[in-house]
Amino acid sequence: MPRVASKRAYNIAKPISTGLELSDQRSNVWIVGEAIGQGGFGRLYSASSKQHPQAKNFVIKIEPQENGPLFTETHFYTRVCKQDLLDEWKQRRGLSFLGIPRFVAKGLFRASDGQSCRFLVMDRFRGSLENCLAQHEFTPADIPRIAIQTVQALEYIHSRDYVHTDIKASNLLRGAKDEFYLADFGLVTQYKVGGKHKAEKVSHKLKDNGTLEFCSRDAHAGLPPSRRGDLEILVFNVVHWLYRSRPNAPQGPCSGLPWESFIADPSVRANVPPAVRDLVVKSKQEAMANPSSLAKAANVGAQPALESLISTVGSLDYTEEPDYDHIVALLTSLAKNLARGQRPKHVLSEVNQDTDKALPKSKRTPNTKKVTPKPETTVKKSSRARGNTTVEVCGTSHPTKTNAHQAVDRVGTAGLRRKLDLKELVSPSRRSPRVKAPVSYLDAFEPSDEEDIPIVKKTKSTRVTTKASQTSPDLLEIAKKRAMREERRKNFF
Template sequence: MPPRKKALPRPLPEGWIVTDAEKRQWRLGKMIGQGGFGLIYLASPGTGKHDEDEAEFVIKVEYKENGPLFSELKFYQRAAKPADIQKWMQVKRLRFLGIPKYCGHGIVEFDELSYRFMVIERLGKDLQHIFEKQGKMFKNQVVLNLGLKMLHVLEYIHENEYIHGDIKAANILLGFKDSNKLYLADYGLSYRYSPNQIHKKYEERPKKGHNGTIEYTSIDAHKGVAPSRRSDLEILGYCMLHWMCGKLPWEQYLNKPELVLEAKTKLMEKLPESVTQISPHGAKCGEIAKILSLVKKLGYDERPNYHMLQKILLDGLKETQKDFNDFLDFSPVSEVEAHGYCLYNQHATTIKSVRRDIRTTQPVEKCLNESKTSLTRSRMVQNKVKEDLDAKWEEAKENENSLEKHKKYKKKNKTEENHFNKITQNLTKELKPRTTQLLTKKKYAEDECNKLTGSDRQYEDEYLIQQANDDQIEFSWRKWCLLLVFLIILIVIVTLY
């Protein structure tokens, strides 16, 4: 009888040989863990036995009918090709991008059951294990560095049309042989938010609400909305807040998802004050508040400004005098050392001296009073620095907005200028032959006009001569007529007399 779809698979025997789709053989070692629906084994290439302590690969196994491993496999095949990752690192000038290396997959039959398996590189401890071991609190610079590394991974997978959907400490693992490398693993809940470059529509589905790890899942997920890029960034913000403060405001409501949604909504509505209020004494959560504020303003299908988000964390690291590529120091520290007073050099000496005095013969009450005074001054300095940083941040946003407007205006003017020049060139090309033609016609018309003018003058001279002749003839006729009349009158007179 086939297993239920969401049941954990029956364990495969150690030493079992499986063959992937590329006809490569892999030997299963001991089982080292299990996820929600699958098992994880150490693995080595070939059929020979190898030292499991040095095994560089693992095999994830699920029943063939299950979905998470199939989704994870599709993510690696579509969005995590080694050549694409290497090209991205070169473009972004990154030394490392924390996506595990995919090595192969296949289907195997055992005990009349079908299993799907996937081979990836072996990773080390997960961040959740370290977080709990260190008292559920990380140093300020460690949290900023973790957030920055995860932002680089999210930018890459988002640009490849995928959402991780389940960011948490348990899914962030150290490298097997290099503990300074961090990987975002477990893409079983990965989701294509924009297949064929068409973003999924915003649609609330209450029956599918509250999916994911309830501590960190996004407000959209609580409402049953399909995950988006802003969902991943919101989840990362909650993770960083937990790593920095050691707690979240909704921890006591985890068995009541509606109250968790209400608490998250309240936190996002009252930023940045809501973050600073829940942070422990001295915790520097300004960067987390800024990131969540930017996420809050994002539209459902809007592309985040990854550069601005990364710059916030980089600026925070510079204040701690740490670099993005520095070694991650997970050593246990006190709350004060983790969050801050020692970041202000002018007060670090005072705090150390007070601690030294407490260990010596000075009265405890005096030492405590001096310690309180020092802490009060530190808070005043911290508030001043925070105000200055907020002012610089607002100024930077205004400058960036002005620069963007200038670029758009300049680009628009350039486009219009190019369009005008193109029209002018086209008109010049069209007018040139027409001008030549018109000049030719004009010359022809002038010649014709000159010809006509010469003919008119000739006709006018002939007319004047003819008119003169006619006038002379008319005058001669009149003269003879008058002479004749005079003769007749003379004859009559002579006759009468």
């Protein structure tokens, strides 16, 4: 929804022709390129320095000179965004990155139609967070990190006695390595005058100052912007970003916010009736009074850290300095919880947890190693007694031998391979230290298959032993008795 800065309507500068050369206050020349967009009050063009015309690494924002927003923005850039000030703050706070664009150049020029215009030169970025959300480039776990960068940028702005008042995805510009810069300072204002915080006094001129769906309750009430107002705007954005970063989530301008139903219709958003505006304000008041309901609106599951963030911001006094480190800590905790929720659970981790719970409390120590139960592994083992292969299974039980076991011992596994495809059994990489017990083959045969057990062919060593014992006294005695029985049978008949 278009933001409302004041009751006065601002003009938009007329289009500028490509190739126009503009001279800034330091007499540096900038070449205007193609139009790349239009902001709330001005037009944006790509730009390059005349010294390096092919490198279009800059953006020029142009507005009519009488417009207030770009005047405010250029004034803010020159006072707050100089490179040496940014570097000094990063060193003081121990930051490797600070999401504040640096000031490059500014100036005035007269257009071809005679209109006096103001321009501001800024670094060019790779798009905005709004583009990233619309293209589903981020997951919910990525949102807290972006919010942390925004908090750190707000802390710097607040340290310079300013507040932003218009935080939203389209005003977060994407740099390298997914770093986001808080930009568009057309509505910035000082919350301190002479080192003293402005009084908590309602002004109808300030009512609803900002973007309606993200306005703070202070802005709706007409209070001068404050630090707690900036953080409340950020909270509404975080809920909105979390909701939109879910897979296949709707990408409406206020998706996920409890007051979406009141202003989702574009025709209503273009000109919000007072009654609808009052419904939005009431919904925001109820949401901040009940942090759990606002946190649930993000639809990312129960997130205590998000509820604590909402509660912390909602409990701030009007002139109170926020605890930025605590807010960053809450967002860090939220990021960890969301990342943990997105990580798929492996079935073995659940088994380990159950195994640990099964241990007596006296044995549950931090150093207790969780052992995952392994399935029985079939091992092929070469037998020295016969030229066959016996099959054993690693297990913890010790069953007694059944008739089927004895049959296996007699015949080996040569015949079983037609019933059990033992060639597919793969030996484990290492043997289990546990006791090995023979597998039960009782269920390996059908009742009608018993006569199919093949006869084991005698080995050479067995045949030699039998042949050598045929002349033993016992065998001669047995042969003699058999001959006598045969003789009696013949005589009988």
